Amino acid sequence: MNSTQEPPPLEGRTVLVAGASGGIGEGMTLGLLQQGAVVVAAGRDAARLRRVSDYADGCGPGTLHTQVIDVADSDSAAVRRELTERYGLFDGAVISIGNWGPPRRAGILDTTDEVWDEMIADNLTSHFRALRAVTPLIAPNGALVHLSGFSAEIPYPGAALVGATNAAKKSLLRSLTAELDGQGPRTYELVIGPIRTRPRAALGADSPAWLTALELGHHAGRLVAGLGPWADEPLQYLLDRASGVHTTVPL
Ligand SMILES: NC(=O)c1ccc[n+]([C@@H]2O[C@H](COP(=O)([O-])OP(=O)(O)OC[C@H]3O[C@@H](n4cnc5c(N)ncnc54)[C@H](OP(=O)(O)O)[C@@H]3O)[C@@H](O)[C@H]2O)c1
Secondary structure: OOOOOOOOOOOOOEEEEEOOOOHHHHHHHHHHHHOOOEEEEEEOOHHHHHHHHHHHOOOOOOEEEEEEOOOOOOOHHHHHHHHHHHHOOEEEEEEOOOOOOOOOOOOHHHOOHHHHHHHHHHHHHHHHHHHHHHHHHEEEEEEEEEEEEHHHOOOOOOOHHHHHHHHHHHHHHHHHHHHHOOOOOEEEEEEEOOEEOHHHHHOOOOOOOOEEHHHHHHHHHHHHHOOOOOOOOOEEEEOOOOOOEEOOOOO
8 A cells, every 4th residue: 555665644643443342443443553543442341452452453553552431421521531631632533333233123113112222322322422522532634434334325124223323323424524614623424335344254244245344444544644535525435345435325
């Protein structure tokens, strides 16, 4: 990607990865380290973060820190205080949180209130709070990268709440972008297809046609650095390796 004469694109930049313990989050962490960033890998559980360290630490010119914190805590001011005291402003942040449980659920008519509440809490309220806590911590010339799934755009029978929360997450990001109105960090909403991750592969869900979490991390890193043909595109669709990057719905 770089000639040997060029410094790594994220050298000297600090990037927060929220949800670093997840399948995509660990790939993001590795990709950003390979691009030279100081990566703050954040998650709610120390043991899960240790697995990220085992996977990614020492793998880049960049430096890894792990941080136990819940970016989706209702006390966003406390989250901000804790992160700022330790790291100051970030040059970039990736929000890669969520909990979809088993891929197929009951149909809408058979979905209980409990399942509804849990899905909304983990896949929508958490994103709202993470955005509220983290966006003000990013330098005005920095970048925020947020992920939603392509089920935002299509019917998703058997997993309607996955689709509904993805559509709502995407909407949140687009409104945030409009509210910032060019005055805050650049924002990127990446609407992604299935991604090759270690946890998904362990469950037998894997395909060479899918982008890997590491490739997604390299893409996010270029966006944080403001490099490449997509740096000015706030909404991007990355469905699989063959279709590349689109800026309108590739239906
Ligand atoms: N994997 C895919 O193919 C795919 C496809 C489309 C979209 N996506 C999107 O990509 C993002 C990450 O996916 P993934 O596959 O990496 O998921 P994952 O492996 O399940 O990891 C998600 C991480 O989010 C954190 N998390 C879960 N619930 C949370 C909450 N309520 N508050 C704060 N953190 C929470 C968990 O970390 P801790 O519990 O350790 O804090 C977990 O490690 C999700 O937003 C998902 O919508 C993924």
